[in-house]
Amino acid sequence: MIRYIRWCAWFCVLLLAALLVNVARVQVWESAAYGANPANKRPAIERYAQPRGNLLVDGRPVTGSRDSGQLLRYERTYTDGPLYAPVTGFSSQTYGTSFAERAEDAVLAGTDPGLSAFPLWYDLSRGRPAGGDVATTLRAAVQEAAYRGLGGRRGAAVALEPATGRILALVSSPSYDPGLLSGTGTKVKAAWARLNADPARPMLNRALRETYPPGSTFKIVTAAAALDAGVVTDVDAPTHTPDPYPLPGTSTLLPNAGTGCEDASMAEAVQWSCNTVMAKIGVQVGLKGMVAAAERFGFNDEGLRVPSWVSRSDFDTDMSPDQLALSSIGQFNTRATPLQMAMVAAAVAQGGEIQTPFLVDRTTRHGGGLVRRHGPHTLGRAMSPPTALRLQELMVKVVEEGTGRNAAIPGARVGGKTGTAQHGVGNAGTPYAWFIGWAAADGAPQPAVAVAVVVEDAEAVRGDISGNGAAAPIARTMMEAALAGR
Template sequence: MNRPIRTLSVGCLILFVALMLNLTYVQFFKANWYNDRADNRRVTEEAYSRQRGDILVGKKAIVTSEPSDDTFKWQRTYPGGKKYAPLTGFLSYSYGQTGIERSQNDVLSGKDDRLFTNRLIDLVTNSEPSGGNVELTIDAKVQNAAYDGLTALGDDVQASAVALDPKTGRILAMASTPSYNPNKLATHDFGAAKKSYDQLAGDDNEPLLNRSVQTALPPGSTFKLVTAAAAMEELDKDPDSKVYGGAVLDLPQSDKNLPNESGGSCGGDQITLTRALEVSCNTAFGQLGIDLNKEQMNEQAKKFGFGQKYLTDLPNQATSTLTDDLDKLDAAPFRAYSAIGQYNVKATPLQMAMVSAGIANGGTVMKPYLVNRVTSSSLDVIDQGNPTEIEDQPAVSNKTAEGLTEMMVSTVENGTAAPAAIPGVSVAGKTGTAQSSEERAPYAWFTSFAPAENPSIAVAVMVQKSGTARSDIAGGRLGGPIAKAMMEAAIS
């Protein structure tokens, strides 16, 4: 064989080997990655050709598939509509899957390995293959209270409400407004689906966003619960400890100071930690932030879930953070502002519900989860939610949790969280109003749990934008009544 032919042969061999390696890589190592892509049309077409499983709340299907008389065999429909859309997401031929439709796609489509026996039986009996069902942890009554409360705030509102079972981490409610009608995106009229999607994607209020887990904003004074926890754990404070309560806190290393929202003192130069939480005293918690070091603050926030990804049942979770750079908290002024939930502190509503839930659960924070049970089409249980702790050690001691609960109850009975009071029920709560900029209104926050002596629900409400006058925006005023309704729904 002459040299040119030999060179050409070697080159062809190299190309052939490269082709085989690439095919092996794509079809074996990357197969799941391609199958899991939301925009994989082949996967979507396959989903349209078989009966996809239901998504349920209790025994009621909030997402199901119905026979279709067009090109495709099945039409995905969403009886849960706008109320559940941020959770369920949608299945669209053009835009793929989101929400539970995406995270549980293998189960719903029937491709999950745990459904192998069912697929085999379908094959042997020549039955139409169908997907498994996904039952959510949602309590319909609490979800209704959350959604109704948010929509009652008005049309041009950006807000969210979340509820957890403190003992298990089960998500009892997760509502976000504005929402959208997923049926308009799942339609087989692709022109209409595109028109609806373009309208939603171009809406400044971002209705496709699940604000409960995909929006992280300064939590304002609700973060004072984390600061109080750190002070009780690291500085040996208790509900009766004296803290600074003056009108203005002089910030070291700075020519600025930190005032209280009211402009006056919080009841004297020295007040109890309980009083500081009742009136949401900026100067008291700012001083505690200065007294704590950056590692103590960061470790306490981390134990409650900050800086972590903990919700696997929904994609695209935003991370709650104490700061984008821990070294910045070397400066006392930045620690002071961080201690009151401002500066670089950002949290999702789910994260602030977890703070309350951890306190309610004696200091142990449970990992939140949304999928309660997975069943085959014949209703055989193939998987079930398993309560697990988010950290190897509690966020705070039982003693600290009891002290925080005592102070939060007093904040409802004697302080800013009064709008969440329920007659005959001991409620623990904390308000927050986070300043953002002069150009936009503050964010209103509220977090609570009940009954305080044996909690069955922990709640967080966040109002990012509303038509409320700037001077009337307050966490208790906007979020308190919604939280109250959600807690009443859970304990009634």
């Protein structure tokens, strides 16, 4: 009898060992697969079991959390959702996260190790601290000015602080309410389908993710390249450029939109936006010089993050002379995001140095303790200080006496550059209206704000579109708001 009991005991030990091996297999080797299984609802339930941290503008939350009483308990809410959607993105229980909600998800969701002095305790207890807050660099008044100025028209507007790279405004229009996507169910799915099917593409972040031909605003880059390379030593000297200008190696004639550009100086070409002069100057600088200049401003950089990723702005590195001529006036394959063109204006305003743009000022714990702070970081030098000072003078003349008069602000020093960018097959598309510029308060040592505005304006009459008419007034209200808040 004792022998049978012993056999039974050994059999139980064998069963226990097999059970322990299986537990180890499930908990260690198979845990990742089980965790990623769509049927496993535990991670989602845990993720939404507590309120999410908030995104702040001027110290005030523009997001919140609502107790839905459902299995996925807390849903995201948004204050002035369409106004801040290009910055916040959405946090959806059905479709995940985007933009700042995605880039700062660990802090907002409470999983960032920096939120606790004892992160190991939360690992052992399978808990997590309350979601932290993310303070943005936005200025509400500047953001609202840009949003109202665009007024639902297709386009985008960006404002930067030149000295630091802080993004003061980031608007894409038309916009949408990210709160429509927060929860689950048929209403959320219907809103997602409707927004994605909308031909106006309200969920497209035109400020960061769309690239446009920059048109004549790119002439600032060409002028900087010419001055730094010594191709132009006297901005007031005649350039001996015919009107129209024969594109090199072709029989195609490049015209000007206005008159008075024949044999114009570079200063006059910037002031009155002469295509012929700037195209010829770009050819004289040469492909290698133009590519190097464009890349110093940030073109062809795929690594820009703010912290959301930014589409690459392109300047071709392999072109024929006629293509280079067109690229030098912001046409052909040259494309830029509105953020990139704001960086061009900021580089001129900052004496040639260009700062990396950023949207997050600091992240904090729920109780207010600092997790991390983000500060200025130099991206590089786009041009020499003397070149930047000369371009500041030329851009001021554009606003005071040239094509950008609608950007003028009484009592402030304003520099700018207008642009009307052709696009489409045979340039048949409705042109985009551009304005880039900067502003300094009267007596201030340096500009406080740099802006870029693009208006697609697909419904406008073609002849009514111009950077001065459509984009400059929006830029002016943004710069006024930035100066007023200092």
